[in-house]
Amino acid sequence: MALPVLTPEQRAEALAKAAEARKARSELLSAVKSGELSIAAVLAKAETDDTVKKTKVTALLKALPGVGPVKAAELLEELSIAETRRIGGLGANQRQALIHAADA
Structure with a gap:
């Protein structure tokens, strides 16, 4: 599949959007690392936030203290x-198991 040809304005807009998403993801993982957010809170936030939905479960787990x-x-x-699974792609049972495992 070929990449679409973007105008300079579209490219700049896409780069700004990507930078914003990286910053939001970094802040989210920092909050988890510091203990401000729990796994349950992150999963609840994923219901409304696309950036959280697109965060990999592996990155979330690595942000936990001691993991x-x-x-x-x-x-x-x-x-x-799966290692490639993103938070938004987790099923209900996987979410519950993840919350339970993080609390243990």
């Missing part, structure tokens, strides 16, 4: 969640 790449991979394996 690194290995522990995050183990949790995903245990919960039967």
Whole structure:
């Protein structure tokens, strides 16, 4: 699939939108890392926020205090969640299992 040809204005707009999404995602993960937001709060926020929906579950788990790449991979394996899954793509059972695993 070929990429569409964008005008300079469209390209600048897309770059600004992408930068805004990266900043919002970074702030979200920082809030999780500092303990301001819980997994349950992030999942609730995903109902209305597209940026949260597009955040990978792996990144969310790695933002938890005491969880690194290995522990995050183990949790995903245990919960039967693909590493490439995004928060918006989680099913109801996966959401509940993720909340329960994060609290444990």
